[in-house]
Amino acid sequence: MDLRTLIRDVPDFPKKGIMFKDITPLLGHPQALAQAIATISAAHQGLGITKVVGIESRGFIIAPAVALQLGAGFVPIRKPGKLPWKSIKQSYGLEYGTDTVEIHEDSVTSADRVLMVDDVLATGGTMEAAITLVTKVGGQIVGSAFLIDLAFLGGGKRIGGKVFSVVTYT
C-alpha cells in the first residue's frame, strides 16, 4: 500500500512555518505499520547487524520492532538525565541553542554492527550526534534508517554513510 496516504501534513507545528509530517495515522493502521517495519528490516537483512539504536522518543517506536525482525538487540539513545547507568553525552546545535543526547557506555561494544534508526530525517543534527555517541563507545555503524527522509533539507549528506528511508520527500 502507499504509505504516503497515511502521513498527515499538519501546518505550523511545532511552530509557525513548519509543515509537520504526522505519522500517527500510519502507525495506527496495522498493515501500514507492518509494511513500514518490514521494509526497513528487509533492506538490512544479511548485514550482520547485532544492535539497532533508536533515538528518543519517536525512534523508540520503530527501532525495537526492526531489531526483532533482524534478530538484533535494541539500544536507546535518550535525552539528558534519563539513562540510569554510566553514560556519555553529545551536544549538537539547533536553530536556537543546543540539545544533548546520551547513551549507556556498556550498551554497544566494538563487536557490534549497528543500525541507527529514527522516525524522520530532517537536518540530521540529532542523528549526527547519535552516530558520534555510538562511534565513541566503539560500535561499527552499518547505516541509518528512517521512516521519512525530508531530503530537501539535506540531512542525508550531513550524516553520511548508507542512508535508507521508507518514504522520501524531495
Added chain:
Amino acid sequence: MDLRTLIRDVPDFPKKGIMFKDITPLLGHPQALAQAIATISAAHQGLGITKVVGIESRGFIIAPAVALQLGAGFVPIRKPGKLPWKSIKQSYGLEYGTDTVEIHEDSVTSADRVLMVDDVLATGGTMEAAITLVTKVGGQIVGSAFLIDLAFLGGGKRIGGKVFSVVTYT
C-alpha cells in the same frame, strides 16, 4: 531464559531512596527482547485487539512490537504539546505536583479493542490517566500489559481490569 538476570538494579535513581529497575540490558539482548515481546503478545492473542496503546517514552519501546505480533495498530500517548493533531489531555497526581498525558482524538474509535502497554507498573498513576484518555475517546479496554510489575506498590489494584506482566516483583 530468566529475564530477571537482565534487569539491573540501580540504587538512588532517579532520586535517593529509589531502586530503579534498568531494563536496558534486557532490551539489548536479542533473545531476551524477543522473549519479552512474545510473552506479552501470546497472552493477548485471540482477544480481538485492534489497537495497542503505548505511553511515552519507554512504552514506545514495547507497544509497537506487540502491535505487530497481534496484527493491530499502534497508538501513542504522549507528554503535553508533542502530538500535532486534535488531542485531549488528562492530568494525574505525582508525589509532588501533577503530570499530564495526551492522546489524539481520532486515534481510537468505539470499534477498537485496546491493549494498554508500558514498561513498568509502579503506583499506576500514569496508566490510570492513560486508560481514562482511551475510554474518553471511546475505546474498549481489554487489559494492561507491562514488562515489569512492582506489585508491592499496588498499581494493579489502582488501575483495575486485566493486568499482565512478564516479570513481577513482590
